Amino acid sequence: MKRKKQSEEGGISPLSTFLKAKKWSFSRLQGRLAPYTFLAPALIVITLFFFIPLVIVFILSFTKLDITNFGILEWWRPANWSLDNYVKIFTNRFFPRILGNTLVYVALTLAFFNVGMALLIALITTHINRRVGFAFRALWLLPRITPVVVYIMMWKALAGPAPMGIINNYLLGPLGIGSGEYLLNTSPWVFVILVNGFIGASFGMILFSSAIEAIPKEYSTASKVDGATTWQTIRYIVLPMIKWPFLFVTTYQTLSLLTSFEQIMLLTDGGPGLYQTEVWALTAYHRALTSYFGNIQWGYGSAWAVVLVVIGIIMAIIYLRVFKFGELVQEPKIDRL
Amino acid sequence: MKKLRIRSRIVVVALTVGLLLIGGAISYAQETETITITVRARAKPPMENWRGDNFLLAAEELNADLKTAGDPRRVEIELIQDNMEWGPFLSEFVLGYGAGEAPDIWLTGHEYIGAQAEAGRIIALSEMLKEFPTFNLIIDGLWNSTSYKGKIWGIPQDAEARPLYFNKALLKKLGWSNTEIAALPGKIEKGEFTLYDMLETAKEAAATGVVEIGNGFWTRPKNGPDFTAFYYAFGGETIDSFTGKLVFDRAAGLKYYKFFYDAAQTYGSMGCLGLDWSGAWHPGVSGSKVLFWIGGTWQWAEWAEKFLKEQGGESYMWENFGFGLIPAAEKGGKPNTLTHPMAFLISSQSKYPDLALALIAKVTNYGPNTRHAIASTHLGILKDQTEYKFYKGSRLLSETLYMLDYTTFMPNNPYWGPYSTITYEALAATVGGDFTPQEAVDFVVDGLQRELGDKVIIR
Numbered sequence: 092m093k094r095k096k097q098s099e100e101g102g103i104s105p106l107s108t109f110l111k112a113k114k115w116s117f118s119r120l121q122g123r124l125a126p127y128t129f130l131a132p133a134l135i136v137i138t139l140f141f142f143i144p145l146v147i148v149f150i151l152s153f154t155k156l157d158i159t160n161f162g163i164l165e166w167w168r169p170a171n172w173s174l175d176n177y178v179k180i181f182t183n184r185f186f187p188r189i190l191g192n193t194l195v196y197v198a199l200t201l202a203f204f205n206v207g208m209a210l211l212i213a214l215i216t217t218h219i220n221r222r223v224g225f226a227f228r229a230l231w232l233l234p235r236i237t238p239v240v241v242y243i244m245m246w247k248a249l250a251g252p253a254p255m256g257i258i259n260n261y262l263l264g265p266l267g268i269g270s271g272e273y274l275l276n277t278s279p280w281v282f283v284i285l286v287n288g289f290i291g292a293s294f295g296m297i298l299f300s301s302a303i304e305a306i307p308k309e310y311s312t313a314s315k316v317d318g319a320t321t322w323q324t325i326r327y328i329v330l331p332m333i334k335w336p337f338l339f340v341t342t343y344q345t346l347s348l349l350t351s352f353e354q355i356m357l358l359t360d361g362g363p364g365l366y367q368t369e370v371w372a373l374t375a376y377h378r379a380l381t382s383y384f385g386n387i388q389w390g391y392g393s394a395w396a397v398v399l400v401v402i403g404i405i406m407a408i409i410y411l412r413v414f415k416f417g418e419l420v421q422e423p424k425i426d427r428l
Numbered sequence: 429m430k431k432l433r434i435r436s437r438i439v440v441v442a443l444t445v446g447l448l449l450i451g452g453a454i455s456y457a458q459e460t461e462t463i464t465i466t467v468r469a470r471a472k473p474p475m476e477n478w479r480g481d482n483f484l485l486a487a488e489e490l491n492a493d494l495k496t497a498g499d500p501r502r503v504e505i506e507l508i509q510d511n512m513e514w515g516p517f518l519s520e521f522v523l524g525y526g527a528g529e530a531p532d533i534w535l536t537g538h539e540y541i542g543a544q545a546e547a548g549r550i551i552a553l554s555e556m557l558k559e560f561p562t563f564n565l566i567i568d569g570l571w572n573s574t575s576y577k578g579k580i581w582g583i584p585q586d587a588e589a590r591p592l593y594f595n596k597a598l599l600k601k602l603g604w605s606n607t608e609i610a611a612l613p614g615k616i617e618k619g620e621f622t623l624y625d626m627l628e629t630a631k632e633a634a635a636t637g638v639v640e641i642g643n644g645f646w647t648r649p650k651n652g653p654d655f656t657a658f659y660y661a662f663g664g665e666t667i668d669s670f671t672g673k674l675v676f677d678r679a680a681g682l683k684y685y686k687f688f689y690d691a692a693q694t695y696g697s698m699g700c701l702g703l704d705w706s707g708a709w710h711p712g713v714s715g716s717k718v719l720f721w722i723g724g725t726w727q728w729a730e731w732a733e734k735f736l737k738e739q740g741g742e743s744y745m746w747e748n749f750g751f752g753l754i755p756a757a758e759k760g761g762k763p764n765t766l767t768h769p770m771a772f773l774i775s776s777q778s779k780y781p782d783l784a785l786a787l788i789a790k791v792t793n794y795g796p797n798t799r800h801a802i803a804s805t806h807l808g809i810l811k812d813q814t815e816y817k818f819y820k821g822s823r824l825l826s827e828t829l830y831m832l833d834y835t836t837f838m839p840n841n842p843y844w845g846p847y848s849t850i851t852y853e854a855l856a857a858t859v860g861g862d863f864t865p866q867e868a869v870d871f872v873v874d875g876l877q878r879e880l881g882d883k884v885i886i887r
Contacts, residue, residue: 159543159842161522179878184871185853247707255711270640273708363702365856383651383852385518385540386845 151393152176158387166390176394185366193371196283196355197348204288205344206337209295214325216296217303224300231296234289243357246286250274276363283368286354291347295340302333338414345410346403352376371399462502463780465787468531469509470517475729478800479535479585479770480509486790490783503783525549525777532778533788538573538771541581543842550773551781552579560789565810569832573769576840577672582771583788586797586806588725589765589831590654591751592616592626598719601638602629613752617834619760623661623687626720626755627695633719634696642699645691646713646721649703651852653838654722657766659684659851660836661757665887666847667839674841674884676851676876678869683757685858685865692859701859710735716748728824729805746823753834767835769809794819801825807832843883850875 153172216224253259253271352373361369379392574582630644664680692698714735753763854868
């Protein structure tokens with residue numbers, strides 16, 4: 092009954108219903124197929140470039156495929172599959188360091204920049220002159236739209252040793268701090284977080300700003316009339332009303348940071364000390380795709396990547412529970428009246 | 429009427445000439461076949477560009493030879509050369525081969541020969557070489573680096589020494605006289621100045637403020653061939669000559685890791701691991717912040733061209749930098765260095781390996797090889813090359829040539845990659861203070877056995 096009603100209202104009835112119908116006509120078939128035709132390109136692209144690679148990576152993670160046996164090892168045969176790679180990961184002497192680095196990197200970047208700084212910028216720029224706020228937000232987009240290699244070269248120039256390094260030469264030097272060392276060697280984590288945070292903050296900034304702008308002005312006006320301070324307005328009106336974008340940004344940016352490594356690779360390549368700034372995704376890349384003498388282990392690297400996917404899924408489930416995602420996506424009660 | 433007749437004749441003549449030209453071109457095209465030979469090389473621009481550029485000149489010569497010999501084939505070169513990292517460079521070849529797109533000529537480090545020969549991606553050249561006597565010009569010892577399981581799989585392209593460089597100005601600040609500085613390479617060669625003597629000097633330099641702590645002695649900042657020379661200096665072996673398997677020697681390994689542990693923890697050195705090459709390492713050594721460092725002869729050209737051009741390039745460097753062999757581990761011991769020859773390999777997917785080898789023969793001669801040697805400060809690979817007029821012009825090449833008498837190589841074993849990764853991780857952990865020397869050895873033994881099983885011999 093409900094389905095029939097949907098169809099009458101212009102909803103999409105399943106193709107199977109149409110096929111069971113007695114009266115066929117080409118135009119009706121065309122009408123029924125149209126939505127699937129529109130979906131097909133996306134489905135093909137996702138299947139080709141996401142699901143199939145995902146399955147291949149998953150299978151590879153159970154094999155010992157590497158540069159020495161490529162073209163020789165029949166990796167697709169279950170006889171060549173084992174859990175050795177996973178055992179190697181969890182018994183790796185440096186596994187705790189890499190895991191710790193990943194957690195520190197994600198937590199600090201997320202807290203201070205991708206969510207914290209993003210929220211701060213959004214709040215400030217929506218509470219000042221509209222044009223100035225817009226210009227300020229546009230400036231914060233620059234790190235995101237700058238090509239990553241150029242962006243990292245800029246940071247290297249900033250962190251360079253005296254007299255070339257900009258921070259050393261114009262900031263620390265005149266203040267008499269340090270002895271002009273290469274700052275990527277002395278404080279690599281500061282730079283890893285800054286570099287990623289400056290890019291990451293803009294994403295949350297845009298979403299938070301638009302969410303704040305969308306809050307009807309009457310609420311804040313009413314709160315002012317009631318004598319609320321700016322902080323109280325933010326705490327009791329703005330923040331509760333941007334809960335949904337807050338969940339989205341936190342979840343999305345956590346997963347994004349977990350899998351990001353390109354900036355770290357270009358900046359420190361996991362150094363300067365052994366695995367000092369090496370995060371999980373970078374290890375997967377190093378193991379699977381690059382090493383000085385070409386010790387390239389596709390199987391082992393895939394296992395690192397698969398574990399990362401599992402960590403990501405667990406994190407996403409935790410977020411959905413903590414933020415009570417189910418309640419957030421319920422239809423607004425007002426619409427039922 | 430007469431004019432018309434003349435015009436008609438001109439048109440007829442023009443048409444005839446045109447037809448003859450077209451016919452000639454068609455007939456020439458039918459008689460000759462143009463073959464594209466792909467050359468893939470890794471080269472740091474602009475110093476090492478002759479690695480590939482020599483082939484462009486060689487193609488003209490080969491085409492002349494082919495024409496004279498009545499061979500209808502003509503070659504044209506598709507040259508791809510850049511400064512890619514070794515790992516991706518290797519992956520590109522392996523995956524390219526998998527896709528049926530391997531280059532005809534692949535110029536790479538000799539240590540990849542074992543793995544590629546085993547996988548059947550390159551061809552053995554032993555028999556084919558006989559057709560090109562110019563290959564007899566290559567210094568006999570270098571063929572060892574391109575041999576695997578009794579066959580020759582590659583043609584050496586260049587060689588180098590990895591000297592211990594020292595900063596003369598900093599030694600003077602430390603109180604060394606010009607005579608003492610000038611005598612240092614000789615003392616190293618005789619085994620009178622050892623690795624620990626070097627560390628003592630480095631420690632003194634750091635203690636007196638001549639260099640900062642950590643800057644007494646530097647190696648390269650990342651994994652690479654240089655470390656193997658130190659392992660050899662302490663009596664280590666990497667290959668079992670009887671079985672061809674990789675070898676790790678616990679006793680030599682312990683001395684090797686103790687040396688680097690001491691260097692970092694006791695002697696104020698080794699503040700170099702993990703540094704960015706162009707951001708910190710090159711500026712550090714070329715900027716007179718480091719007393720002793722291990723580098724390659726090819727870096728001499730790099731420092732002159734990229735880092736010290738404004739200060740006077742090579743003339744500044746001759747005044748301020750000196751070099752000797754890597755010192756012996758003990759008094760009276762033998763110093764060493766390590767050569768990592770690049771080699772031309774021919775892909776088994778090449779349809780014309782004879783033409784590829786003919787091109788390699790053309791670039792394996794005094795003129796082309798010397799052009800590359802001088803521009804990149806790599807050592808020559810040919811007999812009597814030091815007598816060649818243009819080679820003599822390079823002071824560095826002449827003064828470092830004796831180092832080839834002390835040189836060592838890395839093994840051509842398919843599993844050198846994992847071996848090198850594990851032994852280097854232990855070294856980096858030792859330098860960082862994460863491992864004691866004994867822990868480093870245990871880590872290596874455990875890692876090698878787990879990774880390579882019976883493919884490695886632990887002694």
